[in-house]
Structure formats: structure tokens, C-alpha cells
Amino acid sequence: MDKLFPKSYKQETKPHLFCPGCGHAAILKQLGEAIDELGVQKNMALGIDIGCSLLAWNFFDIDTAQTHHGRTASVMVGYKMARPERLAVAYMGDGGAYAIGLQSLLHAVLRNEPITVIVVNNENYSMTGGQKSPTTRKSAEGGDLRGFKGPEMISHLAAKNAWVGRGSVGNPRQLRVLFKKALANQMENKSFSFLEVLSICPVNWKTDAAASFERLKEMEKIYSLGEIKIDDEKN
């Protein structure tokens, strides 16, 4: 039998702490694969936020720091200042990045700090029981099509050599490629990289596997996937 896990996984902590069908686990699996392919496991640090993302605290065999709510980007900026030769990755949820931590995120973008920020968007505050978050659409059934478009907003603020993109759990192969680009950009261009990942939350959406992916498809209609072009007129 070939390997079931990426090499960067911490084997003894599996089965992991996430719920059945959690999007986080699927995202971290692709992140692990991307880390393996780039070979940066021993040369990086992962910062995790409060919320469901903190359950990744023992997920990888990688240096991991647990930060205050929404301050993951700031902490990783500080880490990067102290250790510029290492990869700094901030992993947070939509509540942490777009609500309580939006100012930290925006200043990291404006200063073009060379870190990678990964935001998992599952349209609710999952850990506390599925309360509405800034990314929750007005009608969860899809009537109102306005969503919080984080990457587009950041693409208007970011410097020319920054990298912004959006992936989805529904497309793991593309997600892995985007992870690789987001990680590589930090070292190659010494600039900010931002990746939002559309995710599922079967427990709080109260959907089974098939219905979760159907709702994810609705989200993919509203939010475009792939690399997002930096709007450099304003910069």
C-alpha cells in the first residue's frame, strides 16, 4: 500500500481532532502535500488562530505557534522579521481573519510583509456552534449573492509583486497547486501571499456529504477560483 498521508503529518496524532467530513482536514492534507513537494517541512513555521483552525496544533510535524484570536498574521509577521530565512505561514478561519483580525491582516497586506496567509472560509463560526460570520451570505440558500470577497479586496490593496488566490475543497488538485504558488511566492518575491479556501462544515451546516458539496458549489458560483490578478493601477 502506498502512503495515505503526506510525509509532513505527525502520524501519532491521527485520527485528528476535526469532526467527520471537516473541510479543515481536507485542506491541511493538501497543504501537507504541497509542503512535501516543496521540501520545506524543516524550514517553516505555522501559526494557527483561535477557532476550529486551532485543532491543527498537533496536526503537522512542523514548528507551530498558537496565537490570540485574529492575531496570527501579526505574530507571523514578527516571526518573519526575526527569522527571515524561514517560511512563515498563518492559518486562520474566516472569523479570525475577516472579523476580529481584519486590521492585522490589512496592515500586513499594506506593508507587503513577506508571509503567507491562508484563510479557510466555511461561512460560519464553527467551533462555537455555527453562528453567522462576516462571510455568511444573507440567505444561506443562495438567494442573495453578495458575499464577502476577501481576496478581491486584498488584490486592490496589495503591492504589485504580491500573490492572491482562492481555492476550494471541491477541487483538491487545484488547491495543491495554489498552495505551492502561495508558499513559493513568499520566498521568491519576498512579498505577501494570500490564499482563501472555500470549505465545508457538515456539522454546523447540518448537511450530509453530498449536500455539503452542493452548497460548496453554490459558493463556487459566487466566488471565482484560481489566481486573482493584482489591481496595480492604484498602487
Added chain:
Amino acid sequence: MMKKTKIIIVGMGGQGVQTIAKILALTAAQKGLEVSYIPQFGVEQRGTPSVAFITLDSKKVNYPLFDIADWAVVLHPRAIAEAVKYVDKKTKTIFDSSLMGVEKINKKPVDIFGLPAVKLATENFSSRLANLIVLGQVSRILELPFELAWKNTAETLEKKLKNETARKASRDALLLGYENLLEKKSFSKPDYRPKAGTIIFDGDGKQGFLISEHCKSCGICVAKCPIGAIKMGHNTGVFASPLPEIDIAKCSVCGTCSLFCPDGAIKTERKK
């Protein structure tokens, strides 16, 4: 007049502890009793111990928490530690005798009853219905009428029971629990073990692997398989939930299941 009855139900999140407690509380309230029900579970919501505290009384319940329970219902060996704090010599204990032995719950058992719920559910229906068997049994002990319990079950689980077969199976499971007599024996060892280790599906020069310790039965592989070769089976995994089965003759070894599996629990390959 009913004496004040304190009940604690423990199990793993996802087994249906809170469902049992909710239906029980509703039924008792409709029978005219005063009820308090407090759920307690970890931040993960699934896969960690889940506890329900229920107090029933004919007078008003002033304080919902308690130190020692009159009845303890233990559904999973990993959740025993949560129950032990609330158990003393007088506590009557119902436990799933198909999953665990008795010593860990109570060293000097006086009133201890085994109910092989997972075994009964797996043999007769699907292991997901084990909680309804327990609910049936507890309703009978508390002298709650069966029809009222079923009415509340059907209402609470309305969305899941749209299909007529599922509805009938649920009613049968509840009735089986209501009518099943508790086992009386020494209960030193569990008589039924969930599938452990790697399950291998073999045939046609193809192999499918399922790591039962990692599978959480989310059903993503079933939903994502492009040719419908994976189905939820009758085997029970480590999390007391049904494990998927691969129809290896049908499988085209596309790898979609292992690509989407969040737990790294499933894999298919051609034999070299």
C-alpha cells in the same frame, strides 16, 4: 408521584447521546413531569465525549446539576471516565455490553445492566440506530409510554426519517429497545468488538484499503465516488459508526476517494 430521578448519559459525540436526552426530556415533559436537561460536550462537537444531565421530578426542579446519578447510561468505552465521577454504589448503570466490560465503570457493581445496543443494531438494522435502542430501553425504565416516545422521536428526527424504510427501521429499533430485556451476566469482557486495523477489499487485480481507526464515517467517499462503487456497510468502526465498503469489482481505481478523504482512511490501487 415520581421520586426525583437523576440520569446521566455519556457516549462519544456523534453516537446520539444528545438526541436520546432531548427526546427523553420532551417525552417526560409531555407526560407531565418537571424536567431539566443540560448537554455538555467539547469544542470538537464530534469524536469527543459527550454528556447529558437529566433530572426528572414531579415537583419543580430547582437545581439542574447533581453529584451522584440514580441512573447512568454509558454508550462508549472512551467516555467511561466522564461517567465514573457521577457513579457510586447505589447508581444503577446501563452500559453497552457489546463494546465494553464492566470493571472500568464500577468495581463493585450492584445494579448493573448490560444492553448490547451496537450489536443488536448492527445485526438487525444499521449501527446508527443503536441510540434508539438505548432510548427505548431507558423510556421503559422510566415508565414513559412507547407511543409518546415514538411520536417525539419521529418529530425530532423528521428530516432523517422522510424515507419510509428508515422510518420503519427506526420504529423497530425503538421497539426492540423498549421490549428487550436487559442482559444479566458477569460482563467481564465485551462480547463484540468493532472492526480494527486495515480492512482489505481484494479482487480482480485491484485492492482497496480502509483504515478503520481513522474513518469517521463522514460519507464523502460515498458521495464523491463517480461510479457509485462505495456504500456505507454494516461494519462498525472505532467511532461506533458504520464503515464504508468498496465494491472492488466495480471500482475503477480512479483515486477520487483517497483524494477527497479528509482522514486519510481510504485508498485503492492496482496490484503490482
